[in-house]
Amino acid sequence: MRFFQKTKCTLKCLLWVPAALCALYFTCSSMNIFIGFLPMEKCTLEKGKLPTLDNSVDVSLDFWSRTDVQTCTTWKAPIIWEGMFDSKHYDQNHKKEGSSVALTVFAVGRYLDEYLETFLNSSEHHFMVGLPVSYYVFTDMPEKVPHIDLGPQRTLKVIKVQRHSRWQDISMMRMKAISDVIESDIRHHSTHVFCFDVDQVFTGRFGSEALGDSVALLHAYYYHLPKSFYTYDRNPKSKAYMETGDFYYHAAVFGGSWKSVKSLVEACYQNIMEDKQNNVEALWHDESHLNKYLWLHKPSRVLSPEYCWDTQIGYRSDIQVTRLLWAPKQYDKLRTP
Template identity: 55%
Template sequence: MRHLHRGKGLIILILGTVLGLLMTTYGPISVRFLEGLIPMDVCPLPYGKKLWNGTDGFLDLWYLDAYLLPFLMSAEQYFMVGLPVTYYVFTDYPEKIPSLKLGRGRTLEVIKVAKENRWQDVSMMRMKTITDAIDGHIHHQCEYVFCFDVDQIFSGRFGSEALGDSVALLHSFYYHRPKMFYTYDRNPKSEAYMDKGDFYYHAAVFGGRWQEVRNLTEACYQGIMRDKENEVEALWHDESHLNKYLWLHKPTKVLSPEYCWAMFIGHRNDIHVHRLLWAKKQYNTLRN
């Protein structure tokens, strides 16, 4: 087992289309990918002094109504249970943040941000938001940063076994599917262009040491801006750029889709638990 340096904590910045989660902690790190391979009892939740959990991104009223409260409630139930947590919500509607009774040692803070006009830009510009947040203060406070989409619901224990230097998540929809079905960006004019790859990663969950996360988000942001200058937009926006970066810079840990599963996919013999579930999408309402 590895141990975090006592001088710094772990910060997990969860950013989605609309918001994310920020956490810090101290304690030992264990490693597990599939529940069926390494039982939970050999990966106990580390003893921690401090855990922060905050959110970042852009929220409109629909996202607040549809996703924020279930996300926070499920995080309270399953995410780093027993450790102090502070949720940071970055939103353009701070007065609309719902009230929620949090557990002992857990708090919520709200920070107002500017509004983007398109959901695609909300999704892509989060890469700059993460980079700026890390540069501004996170790198002084943490060792690790993780990013999660908000339109998800925690459904099982999500613990320190997921930590690593550079962590990526296998996209559940493409799990065990032939590579010919991977939806990499195939436009040679885009900075996200890929003619081949090894896995297809889900941008709903990624993280690692703050230096590695900053490298990823800064590279993705620069690629997005070069695409904008050339009047190009990657197929799956920031996720396309993330897959390009992780093809060129291999992650040190790859999480199984149990860490972000979609129930409509159905049963898989090697997925024994669901730790995070895609929330029911309301695209017609949320994107119009």
């Protein structure tokens, strides 16, 4: 009997080790530095073999220019890093093909005052410059949306949404709002959609090299970690439940063709509502459901953490440029009723 009790205790301790190390990782800068030395898997695509192509210009991607990082997935989709692509070549190709982009962002409650103006102004300087861009700002206070001087071929629409008392509900219900606006408006005007969290700032080119049919983002805090540390939802009662996956994706940025994004957000919304009916809430809310969907429906394009970086992580030799940065988080101030 004592043997079984000791064994049970030991197993519990072992199960807590990954969680404890993850907590240490997020709070200890020295641990962040150490994690940066853990090698990533490498692209197994042979030279001369074609990857999964989102468009003809992807043939020009140089998968062997970055030997320090993983540049393709096991299903041969590209992982986009600085040094792999010719930006002018991509821009010329997408202009020729008539690509246009809808950007959705939610600024509800105090998030509007704190982040929206900086987000939009920085986007004007760095996001899809040279392509038609339509901003869709979802907010509970349309009258407070700041005036932004927009460049040529760039428009902004404000859509009023209900403010929920819990930030988790705001985060999850955006899936339904995005689906609705794609159906009613975006699909008639834009070839692609990108969905962003508002508490971010563009700092470098976030251009047409990021466009694809289904686009996911490697989470900056997990891309060097072993899969056993990924914080997937482990509750079998949730529709977001996962035992394993390919990567850990960040819900702060996702995109693709309007058809693919509509399919993603509709599936996530349906699963969120089914969880609600069963009194279940996924561990990381819409991000948990996003990860489950992208495991079942592999993205055709993956963005490196350059496309959403947190300076709190510290120096990483593989991050040669930062294109979008996390803004300082003030959860105690912004998430209180």
